[in-house]
Amino acid sequence: SAVISQKPSRDICQRGTSLTIQCQVDSQVTMMFWYRQQPGQSLTLIATANQGSEATYESGFVIDKFPISRPNLTFSTLTVSNMSPEDSSIYLCSVEEAGGIKETQYFGPGTRLLVL
Amino acid sequence: GQSLEQPSEVTAVEGAIVQINCTYQTSGFYGLSWYQQHDGGAPTFLSYNALDGLEETGRFSSFLSRSDSYGYLLLQELQMKDSASYFCAVSGVDSGGYQKVTFGTGTKLQVIP
Numbered sequence: 001s002a003v004i005s006q007k008p009s010r011d012i013c014q015r016g017t018s019l020t021i022q023c024q025v026d027s028q029v030t031m032m033f034w035y036r037q038q039p040g041q042s043l044t045l046i047a048t049a050n051q052g053s054e055a056t057y058e059s060g061f062v063i064d065k066f067p068i069s070r071p072n073l074t075f076s077t078l079t080v081s082n083m084s085p086e087d088s089s090i091y092l093c094s095v096e097e098a099g100g101i102k103e104t105q106y107f108g109p110g111t112r113l114l115v116l
Numbered sequence: 117g118q119s120l121e122q123p124s125e126v127t128a129v130e131g132a133i134v135q136i137n138c139t140y141q142t143s144g145f146y147g148l149s150w151y152q153q154h155d156g157g158a159p160t161f162l163s164y165n166a167l168d169g170l171e172e173t174g175r176f177s178s179f180l181s182r183s184d185s186y187g188y189l190l191l192q193e194l195q196m197k198d199s200a201s202y203f204c205a206v207s208g209v210d211s212g213g214y215q216k217v218t219f220g221t222g223t224k225l226q227v228i229p
Contacts, residue, residue, distance in 0.1 A: 001161075009193050040222075040224075041222075042203065042219045042220060042221045042222055043159065043203070043219040044219075045216075045217070045218075056214075068193070083200070086203045092158060094159075101206045102148045103146060103148075103157075103164045103166075103205070103207045103217065104149065104164055105149075105161065105217070106161065107158040107160070108158060109157070109158050110158055
C-alpha cells in the first residue's frame, strides 16, 4: 500500500486568502484524487489529477476555485482560493491501488481547514 | 448518477457481531468497497467485492449481491477499537462514461462494553 503525507495538517485562514495543500506519495502513481469531507459527513470528490494533463473536476467544483497541480508522479497540490467560511472542511488526497484499481484507495491524513 | 444508502448509526456490544448494510444505484457496476474512519483519522480501505458472495478478512467480512444492488460489512468479535465510521463506496460509470467511485454517507458504529 502507498504511504501518503499531506501538508499542512491543519490551518486557520482568513476569508479571501488562499491556501495550498501538498500531497506526497512514496511511490509513483498515475492518478491522485482530492476529496473534501465536512465533519461527520461523507467524502466528496473534488477532482482527479493525472500527471501531465489538466485535472478533471467534478460537478460543483471549478478550476478557478480549486486549482490543482500535478508536476510528477509522486506529488500534487490543491489550492483553495479566495476562501470563505463555507470552505472550512477536511481536505484529503488519495491514490488508487497499483494497476489502476480505483476501488481500493489509500488516503493521506488530511488537512483540516478553518476559515474565519 | 450514483447513490448509496446506509444506516447513519449502529450500536453494538463488545464481543458481539454487527452487520452494516449498503444499497446502491449505479450504472456500469465495477465493485463495492468498504472503508473505516476513526474520528480525526483518514479513511482506510477494508475490503472490496466485485463478484457476488462473501469475502472474509480476519474479523471483517463483506458480502455483495449484484442482482439486489446490496452489500454488507460484517464485523465479528467486536472490540472497542472498532468504534468508527464505516463507508461503503460504489464504483460505476458516470454520465460521461468514466469510471467513478462514490462514497456513501457513512455509518457511525459505537461499540459499548
